[in-house]
Amino acid sequence: MIAAHTNGVPAATGSAPLLQLEEVRKYFPVRRGLAWWRPAGQVKAVDGVSLTIDEGTTIGLVGESGCGKTTVAKLLLLLETPTDGAIRFYGKDVRQLRGREVQTYRQTVQAVFQDPFSSLNPRMRVRDIVAEPLVVHTKLSSQEVRTRVGEVLDVVGLSSHSRDLFPHEFSGGQRQRIAIARAMSLNPKVLVLDEPVSALDVSIRAQILNLLMDIQRQYHLTYLLIAHDLAIVEHVSTLCGVMYLGTLVELSESRELYGNALHPYTKALISAVPIPDPEANVESLPISGEIPSPLNPPSGCRFHTRCPFAMPRCSAEIPLLRAVQPGHQVACHLFD
């Protein structure tokens, strides 16, 4: 039903993965006081994240708020430029994309954000919201744009009557459907989903998640799913990464991660998920304290200030993310 409207998407060149993050860092300068021209420090929002996103997979990223998940999304969407490291699109550094290549990248990578009330322009009608990427990128006639808008609205389960309405006339779940329709209008390959259901009512979450999974199956999409809800990520994603204070501490296949978490932080996160069974015997691993400031992160392993298994080595040496089992990477000195 959906014809390939996108043109110029480069064919997979050799074995280069669709998207690849290489030791990506993003520091935000903090300016304070009278000397506003001299940064008083840096917030290390993302500090050396490496991740490979293969076609057709869903990669989940979980972590507390402030751990840099959203910054990773913004970097991938070219809304921020990395301070260091590279994001590669079929092997090519996105900073070297020029002109038409940037447009191609934009057509390939689309996004759905958390807040459905802020992500739709209140002054535009649904048809214009959904059609905008088409208008910007293609030379389709207005009739073709109309047809295409009808198609994607149908895909997300909205009637074509809704095309003439304004966003405020919809509920949160329906608004999120509009946002998905807009992201789908160019037939992209990658959707960056930044907490796509966190702002929704619990009863609506499953519907939107199922819709996303259906669309993925139907159009062979690749997802980067950012969430703080572990259950959602486990349910939806193939690979799952856990972030803490700007770094990736564990990366593994989802089922493996939930069944056999290695990093103490991941264990703590999983044990914090309530289980609706009073008889269940779960290993409880409480962690104490607050998440440290990313302005001045702890030395060595960033988790050592809160880790129940911290050793002297942990505060001195930064643990590297490495495979301890096939397909299961963890950054922790306990597994050296």
Next chain:
Amino acid sequence: MATEAPARTDQKVLTWKQDLRWARVWDELARLPLLPITILAVVLLAGVLAPVIAPHDPADFELNRSMMPPAWDPKGSPDYLLGTDKLGRDILSRIIWGARISLVVGFLGVGFAGTVGSILGLAAGYFGGRTDAIIMRIVDIKLSVPGFLLALVLAAVIGPSLQTVIIVIVVTLWTGYARLVRGETLSLKQRDFVALAKVAGCSPVRILFKHILPNLVNTIVVLATIQLGSVIIFEASLSFLGLGVQPPTPAWGSMLADGRQYVASAWWLSVFPGLAIMLMVLSTNLAGDWLRDRFDPKRRQV
């Protein structure tokens, strides 16, 4: 799909919704501030139709009939409803023609100031950095110079005329729009739909004019309406001082100034143009307040 059925609106619901829309339009009409709107409409009509409805030529002087009081005075004449001035010109006709000047100065002045100020404010807020610093420093410098002094200097340098008045008004007022629009732009550009517009590949120009400006139009229109009143006062003040529209073109401010020396003997020379200014400014201010309440969801009663 029990709780949230996808919006398969059927035709019946839709027609009902359209009915509702008409009901809303009627509701709005019923809530219009009648008095200010009527006064504005009268002034607007007077300005546009001045050649048709003015009973006399505003510049037609005849010393024989100078200083005639209004028609209801025993010494007055029904031909000259609001009396005549020292040169025997019909005051009513001059007020009707003067509405033209006030309207032209008001709308053009506010229009140009709003356009210039909004564009600079948008650029400053959206691009930030050096653009922002330069534009806002110019605004600060402008705000540190007393407005009327600047107006006097400009009028003296360029020479008093209608164009000068408009230029003076634009130079004086654009900063208000620049500040307001910059602030609103700063908060709007943080919204997700602006980030998503970038993700969709929109150019900065498209983002500014399709996503940010439409969300600012309300604010700009409210400011413009409220400023219309002060612009009219400003024009009147300049004309009063002889720096505005030059005689024999009738302007409310210069009529007021002409009548000043005869306030004791011939009050109608200054009272009627004064009343015209007051009513016009009062009604634009009331209309502006109404618009502000209308556009502010927090003040709007459902």
